[in-house]
Every structure is written in C-alpha cells, then in structure tokens.
Amino acid sequence: MAAEHIVTGYDQDLRRLENMITEMGGLAEAQLADAINALIKFDTEQATAIVENDKRIDALESEIDAFTINLIALRQPMADDLRVVITGLKIATNIERIGDYAKNIAKRTLTLASTPTIGGSINTIARMAGMVQNMIKDVLDAYVARDADKADAVRLRDLEVDQLYASLFRELLTYMMEDPRKIGRCTHLLFIAKNLERTGDHITSIAERIHFMVHGTMPLDERPKSDTSVYTMVGPES
Amino acid sequence: MNDTSAALVRPPKMEQAVNDEFSPIKISASNVDVFYGDKQALNNISLDIEKNRVTSLIGPSGCGKSTFLRCINRMNDTIETCRVEGSILIDGTDLNGTEIDPVELRARVGMVFQKPNPFPKSIYDNIAYGPKIHGMAADKDTLDQIVQYSLERAGLWQEVKDRLNEPGTGLSGGQQQRLCIARAIAVSPEVILMDEPCSALDPIATARVEELIDELKQNYTIVIVTHSMQQAARVSQRTAFFLLGDLVEFGDTADIFTKPQDERTQSYITGRIG
Structure with missing residues (x-):
C-alpha cells in the first residue's frame, strides 16, 4: 500500500483483512501438503485430522465475509482500497474451495488406505501436487x-498442471481397461487428480484477482489451456 | 485482445451512469490561468464539459475548484484583483469576449451557492424576479407558469404551492436550497453551476437535491463543486480532481473512483495524506 491513511484505524482494518487472508491461505497450503503426504503414506490419522481442520478454514471465510461487509459499510473504501477489499472477499472464496479439495483428498485417502497402490499413479499425483503447492x-x-x-x-x-492431469487421466483409464477390479480405486485417484486440477484453477483465479487488485483491470491475454482430458477416450469405443 | 475480453474489462454501467456516453462539448476551457493579484490560483487548466452531463470538481480546500467554477459565469469579474487568462468557450464562443454581456451570460449560466440565499421576499417573488428583470414574461399568466414550472422542476411545487406568498426565508434549509435551484432554473439557463450545494443540508435534504441534479441533467449541463467524494461519485458522470491550482486528473467518474491513474488522485480519494 502507498502512504498511510489519515484515519489510522482504516489502515489497521485493511492490515487485519490482509492478515486473515494470509492466515487462511497458509492453512489451505498446509492442508493440501498434509493431504498429499497422508495419501502417499496412507496415513489415516493424518487424513482424519485434515477433515477436522477444514472447519477452521470455513470459519475464517465467514469471518472475512463479515469483516469485509463491515469495512465497506463503515469505511466506504475507494479506488485501490476498494479493490483490495473486494479482492479479499473473492480470494477468500477461492481459498475456501481449495480447502475443500484438500479435505476431499483426505476423505478419499481414508477409503483408499485399505487397497494396494496402483502403478506410478500416486507418484504422478504427488508430482502434480508439488506443482500446485x-x-x-x-x-x-x-x-x-x-x-x-x-x-x-x-x-x-x-498449463503444466492441466497437462499432467490429462496424462494422468489417460493413464488411469488404461488401468481400468486392463483390470475392471481396479475401477473403484482408479476412480478415487481420478477424483483426487481432478481436485488438484481444480485447485490449480482456483489459484489461477486468485492470481487474476491480484492482477486486478494492483492494476484495476483483469489480465487481457488469453490464458493457454491444455486440459485435453475432456476429449480423451480409451478402449474399444475410441 | 478480442471483443469478448474488451467487454469483460468494461464493467456494466450502474443506473446513475446509464447516460454516460460521450455527449457534445458545452464548455471548453483551454489553458486557463487565474491570478489573484500576484498569486496564481489556477495553472493552465484545460477541461471540456459535456452537455447534459454532471461534471464534478473535487479537491482539497484552496485547490482552485471554486475559482474554476466562478470563471464559467464570470463571477471573478467582481473581484478587483482577479485576472483570468486563456479561453473558455461556451458553445464555441469565448465567454470573456467583448460580444458577451456578463449579465446575459449569468442568465445562461446559473449558479447555486453553498448556503441557501433566498431573497428576503415571498417564495413567488424569489422565482419571478429573474424572469421579470430579463423581460421573459409578457404578462402575469406567463410569469405564473414560469414560477410553477420552475418550482416543479426543483421538486418543491407540492410543498409550497399553497403558500407562495410566504417569505422564502421561512422554508427549511433543504427547501431553501431547492428554492434557489428553482430560481436558477426560472431564467432558462443552459448550464447550472453548483458550489457545494448540499454542505449545509441534512442527509435527507441532500438526497433530494441529488435526485434533483440527476433529473435536471436531462435539460441542463451541470457543474458541481463538492467536498463530499461520495456525492461526486453519486451524482456525476465526469470528475475532475484539482490540487494546488492544477488539474491533476479528469475522466469518467466510475474510473476516477475505482482506478485513478494519478498517485495524487488515489491518495486524496482514499483518504491518505496527499
């Protein structure tokens, strides 16, 4: 932020908003890291904790909602301040979704924990998770x-996350073709990969909002897209 | 950039800014300098004011916004030491030119002041005075019509129609200000200048005047000086930010209040030390 406001309470409010967003983002980041760790190690204890911890992220989102509504009503922010406040409100929604995806990965981990691993898929998922983190x-x-x-x-x-997701999609479909007994496990892994891919989308959206917060416009250039999984078919029907 | 992305960047207009499209220039100021004695109050101001739009002038006290406003109807002529340079065209004619009579100009360019200043006369006479001295009414019926029309336009008719002979000074502050607006309208101006018209009014009276400004822009070109940035945001389509005698930034009101280009504008409207 540029210079300080004449009303110091206003600066404190804006800093508090920033701190809440940062805390929420940090939590989501940790939840995702833990979720992948729990998946790789089939650590059901950790997975259970992740499901529980998501409540904190949800609570923070509600706090941010209430706080920004008050801030708009009481401070009537303008120009860059307005953009900061609105961006905070929207980023909080993105982060909350990211938290949900981590929770969903943890839940699937609890389901998968009793089954043997499938090929290199977990490693590919871990690689994808690393990028997203x-x-x-x-x-x-x-x-x-x-x-x-x-x-x-x-x-x-x-783009890289999307590419990896597309190849993972194909890989898992192939496993399912080879052995129908793997369909249950592979489907869970596919959803986990999809969760990571969606997390990447939300991060992209946060990045665009930051661009708006700074410049007052959305990024103009078309983002390169490469999720080819929507066109992918494997097996006799392809 | 294709058409779709351009549409995304340009946000949909809010109701108050629906008529925000570019309109012909009514008043065009070029390189205006104003001096009070040795002191220069305005530095090289160039600003185009569009017809049937509300243009607000904002900035801290002493920035020159009222001085600029007063140039538009040559109110500065009344100040001995004041000197205006540069040109201000109204419909293409220099309003400081010899062919312009300041008295006629002030009928074309009406003014409403910070503090309501009705004449110590009846409500009727407050409105009728201008049309009478400008010879606009041939008979009493015409004058009655002008009075009624002006009060209606100012949203005051219903409140005062049964007491037109009572003194204008007996009205409430908000009513007095609308009476002054009606008085400005009575001489059929093309432009109405308003110098902080709501700063002495309560929020309800302010809202009424703002609603009135919104209606009046259909027929008049309005320039308003205001200390309330929220008011500028609410009533105007164009906003000019003045600082220390300079015009810092001028543009669409929505742009000025969401993404000002100049650091100084940003600091001022967000309440930072400028």
Missing part, C-alpha cells in the same frame, strides 16, 4: 507483496 505459495507471496507480475507468472503455470 508451489503455485499456492507463490500466489500468496504475490498477494502480500502486491506483485502483479509474480501473480501473472503463477497464472501461466496452471
């Missing part, structure tokens, strides 16, 4: 630093 970290850094260039760079990285 780095994106979360960078997008939160960009938010705190009000760094639109960094946010724009994160936005473009979603």
